[in-house]
Amino acid sequence: MKFALNQMTVRRLDYVAFLDLAKALGCIGVEVRNDLDRPLFDGIDPKQAGDMARTRGLRLLGMSEVYAFNSWSDEIRTKVETIIAAAKASGAETISLIPRNDGTQTGNGERQANLRIALKEVLPMLEAADMTALVEPLGFGRSSLRSKQELVDVIEALDAGHRYKLVHDTFHHTLADGGPLFPEHTGIVHISGVVDPSLSVEQMEDAHRVLVNEHDRLGNIDQIKALTAAGYDGAISYECFAPEIHALDDPFTALQRSFDFITSELQAKAA
DSSP: OOEEEEGGGGTTSOHHHHHHHHHHTTOSEEEEESOSSSOGGGGOOHHHHHHHHHHTTOEEEEEEEEETTTSOOHHHHHHHHHHHHHHHHHTOSEEEEEOOOSSOSOSTTHHHHHHHHHHHHHHHHHHHHTOEEEEOOOOSTTOSOOOHHHHHHHHHHTTOTTTEEEEEEHHHHHHTTOOOOOGGGEEEEEEOBOOOTTOOGGGOOGGGOBOOOTTOSSOHHHHHHHHHHTTOOSOEEEOOOOHHHHTOSOHHHHHHHHHHHHHHHHHHHHO
């Protein structure tokens, strides 16, 4: 298993402690974020920050995020330019583009047109920087991009599969009622679990996203198994938003236990 760690999962840790944890867990890499309550890389120079990861044998798999990228504007263009520059300086392999998630611009026709405009505008920026963008459909009913199929349709129409990859997030896949997998278009897999038995799928929010264990309701094991069986061979990155996960005093032990559970379950299903 090519496990990775998204900075959101352990957002209380400083950048150095985050890298040390990922190394201790045997991760292949990390994803860093610009939406925490402090500067990107804790203010460390991007090149130095990238070198710090690579010295530990870690890849900088991605840098998040530009939110509401599909509401294209000069402001969004500037944000894309800024994150591409930081990614290039640090050696990050990808940037993340996140759709508007506030219940607006969700109409059929409108959302596809907005998506196409944005991806077409960003494409030459990616080409010039030799950079890949990860686009993440969000399964919430209020999201302006829920469907992987709609995303893939636009990527293929733009002949841009070499610059755009989708994020398969096990949480959002469940909230979007599943649907087809696109392993050849998938750039990374995000995992998290929901274990609260009282929630309907429609009630699930980011704050419910914890570590995957035997009580998981999202079908993480089946999703990972299906993706790998279909040819996906990339990173499986832990992205938890639940406050109780952020507050863990010993995230290493908790994450290692979850990694071991996932690995064991996948081996059992393969037997």
